[in-house]
Amino acid sequence: MTFSPDPDLVARIAASTGLSAAEAARVVEDVVAFHAEPVEEFVRRRHAHLKTYGAKNPEIFARIAEELADRVVAAPELTERQLRRLIYG
Known part of the structure; x- marks a missing residue:
């Protein structure tokens, strides 16, 4: 389509x-x-991008959670554990 x-x-x-x-x-x-862009792809893409520039996971997860809340159609609020599972499976 x-x-x-x-x-x-x-x-x-x-x-x-x-x-x-x-x-x-x-x-x-x-x-x-x-x-x-689906939430899962956004989370994985942003994590990889922020990791590239030396950010650590606690900072990355907090930032991704903030960014998700600010999207035009806000994604559901995800816990740090849910973010980890999207990235690492």
């Missing part, structure tokens, strides 16, 4: 940014894809 962005939204983005309709559609598609 392919996603087709709302034409009114695409037109608004194009008009307010000076992008072409095709570029605006691509931006909308990218934003929707970013926010459609």
Whole structure:
């Protein structure tokens, strides 16, 4: 199933940014894809990213929990144990 962005939204983005309709559609598609990322994938991706920059697990788990709460469609609140299980199985 392919996603087709709302034409009114695409037109608004194009008009307010000076992008072409095709570029605006691509931006909308990218934003929707970013926010459609499943919680499990988000947690694993953020953990790996933060680990790369030297963060330790207690700090990482607290930060991921905060980030999850701030998502456009907030994920359910996850405990540190649940976050660990998503990452390590």
